[in-house]
Amino acid sequence: MAVKTVIEAIRDGMDEEMARDESVFLIGEDVGNRGGVFLASDGLYKKYGELRVIDSPLAESCIVGVAIGAAVNGMRPIAEIQFADFIAPAMNQIIEEAARFSYRTAGDFNLPMVIRAPWGGGVHGALYHSQSIEAMFAHVPGLKVVAPGTPADAKGLLKAAIRDPDPVLYLEHKRTYRLVKGEVPEGDGVVPIGKADVKREGTDLSLIAYGLMLTYCLEVAEKLAADGISAEVLDLRTIRPIDRAAIIATARKTGKVLVVHEDTPFAGVAAEVMAIIMENAFDALDAPVMRLTGPDVPAMPFNHVLEEAFMPNPEKILAKARELAAV
Amino acid sequence: MALKTTEVEAKGGQSRHRSLGLSDEQALRIYEVMRLARAVDERMWLINRQGRAPFVISCQGQEGAQVGTAAALRPGSDWVAPYYRDAGVVLWFGMTARDQMLSFFARREDPNSGGRQMPGHFGSRRLHIVTGGSPVATQLLHAAGVALASKQRKEDAVTAAFFGEGAASQGDTHEAMNFAGIHKLAVVFVCENNGYAISVPQSHQMAIQNVADRAAGYGFPGVVVDGNDVLACYEVARQAVDRARRGEGPTLIEAKTYRFTAHSSDDDDKRYRQAEEVAIWRQKDPIQRYAIYLREAGILQDPVEAEITERVNQQVDDATDYAEQAPDPTPDDLTTFVFKQEHKP
Ligand SMILES: Cc1ncc(C[n+]2csc(CCOP(=O)(O)OP(=O)(O)O)c2C)c(N)n1
Ligand SMILES: [Mg+2]
DSSP: OEEEEHHHHHHHHHHHHHHHOTTEEEEETTOSTTOOTTOTTTTHHHHHOTTTEEEOOSOHHHHHHHHHHHHHTTOEEEEEOSSGGGOGGGHIIIIIIGGGHHHHTTTSOOOOOEEEEEEOSSSSOOTTSSOOOHHHHHTSTTOEEEOOOSHHHHHHHHHHHHHOSSOEEEEEETTHHHHOEEEEOSSOOOOOTTOOEEEEOOSSEEEEEOTHHHHHHHHHHHHHHHTTOOEEEEEOOEEESOOHHHHHHHHHHHSOEEEEOSSOSTTOHHHHHHHHHHHHHGGGOSSOOEEEOOOSSSSOOSSHHHHHHHSOOHHHHHHHHHHHHHO | OEEEEOOSSTTOOTTHHHHTTOOHHHHHHHHHHHHHHHHHHHHHHHHHHTTSSSOOOOOTTOHHHHHHHHTTSOTTTSEEEOOTTTHHHHHHTTOOHHHHHHHHTTOTTOTTTTTOSOTTOOOBTTTTBOOOOSSTTHHHHHHHHHHHHHHHTTOOOOEEEEEETTGGGSHHHHHHHHHHHHTTOSEEEEEEEOSEETTEEGGGTOSSSOGGGGGGGGTSOEEEEETTOHHHHHHHHHHHHHHHHTTOOOEEEEEEOOOSSOSSTTOOGGGTSOHHHHHHHHTTOHHHHHHHHHHHTTOOOHHHHHHHHHHHHHHHHHHHHHHHHSOOOOGGGGGTTSSOOSSOO
16 A cells, blocks of 8 residues: 555546546646646646646636536546635536436436535635535535545545546545545545545544544544543545434444534534434433534635634644533 | 628529428428427417416427527437427427427426426437526536537537527626637537517627627637528528538527517516517518428428328327326425436336
8 A cells, every 4th residue: 555645646546537437537727737736637638638638718617517518428527626616606507507417307317527626724725715615515415525534535535426427526625635645545445425434433422524624633532542532533525425324323322422624614514414413313412512613704814813713723623522521 | 790691582492402402301391390399389388378287488489490400410419408499409309299298297207307397498318408407508518518528539429509699698608609619619509599588688688789799709600590591590500510520610600580479478578579579570480481482492282281280280189188198206206316326217
């Protein structure tokens, strides 16, 4: 097994899938010669040529709409949105079109396509290069939404998304790109969509997270262990279809749950996780389920004091977890 | 700049269709599909006004633009991305009156959507008709994507996208034409300009006379054609399709036409257009005009016309009877096919 960064794992995932299947292609802004603004597609343009690594015009609805059409006609497009923050111009194509091709034709059409979008804060990206978009899209039936946090999951879920017969929104956290390293298995290593993963076993409380927050929660679990608190860390990996069984299992096991995300709280992923626990594991709880999230403000400010105030971080998570442990 | 305006009857002549490469049979087939589109539509209004079905949206008046352009394509291998008025297009591409009536009555067997979508939301993977939703202009990007896939696989299929002049104002229209122009995709954009977007007249939709003029901004030709002259529509579409198939890129065809009915069964067009205006356009009915031509060309003798009428009526009657009695979906059908499932239930 080789140790890779998240960005390398994503590049490898695309490369291997493009080599394996001629119908897989990439379209997005600057993905060609430049290799993407984060170098996710570095080298692919040279290797696969301009018909399979397409520099799109600066038009997100075009990127997604064209991907839909190509998927109708036998291709497996990967549509890259340069930053998740700029996905809004493509909302209509994603929600009104891609998400309902199957439903509105009673299964006559399906769209094997992936929309990749770098998301998340803590990168001095300010309001328009820091956003979390998972809740908005997870609300939409007909879309699958994944948010891996490790290199192995990044590659394995990307492969699963590319091979999936339905549209998948693949969220890659910008801060994890080069920060998070890990072993990536040789070979396909496909990670199934819809399966959460217990990244650390524990018995006293559960931390549920995804993306960058997974890394922070694992750090916190280590610190809690030093305090004699055994924390389980559940990585959701897929936001939708959410792994209910895994959420219920960890809640039942520890009886105390803290859900962490940097997205804003209202009607967010944590709210859904809490509802699942309330509906299915209320009797097993030893404390009210807690959440730690970004604040209810429109987006993340640029100034570092304000950015730090917005982002959950290991210190904040640790404090909240201790609070929960003490109940 | 409009490259070509086809004069309506100026060319005249008995064998205009032959000079366009259409056999007598093909010329009659075009006529019959136009008649069928009209007849199905008229029946739907009747049924709607009797309260037996909730909604109609019409092709009436635009059959020439629809069938004329679609007839230049190869059903089966070429693709279309139609909009809600394009009954003429989808009938040409292999849909049947029964399919349309099943969708009109929203029956389980409706091949477009299993009764999920409103009438006029066509789609069939088998027939290469890209499913359409209600938001206008999204299908233009889908058409560009379908054509991109053809180019990537080095196939010579042509994709035609259809839309109204109101939809031309959407960003997706610009994005699709821009992309298709850049990659010289085999797309034919067909704007059925009927002068109104519901109530909004063209003068409030754009500051120019011809949507086709915009093609220059995308690096491909734009053509204005009389949308009520079906052979003129065929002629410009023939050129556009051939050009696309040769790999020379897209064409924007603007067919100037008119809708005879209100926008839909829920609209009252008396609120925004004069009865005289409608009457003037009814004089230019594309079906009537084509019938006169075919008679003058000597291929639509009375017995032929009678046979066509008989076949059309028969299809509409059968389709109506069949669809009205066909079963509705069941409540269990509500939750299927959110994602791909291997088998239809
Ligand atoms: C994005 C969007 N906005 C509004 C509507 C509501 N709407 C349906 S049809 C229509 C007018 C379309 O006019 P045009 O494109 O000229 O086509 P026509 O109906 O005249 O054939 C409107 C406003 C819609 N379907 N989609
Ligand atoms: Mg119009």
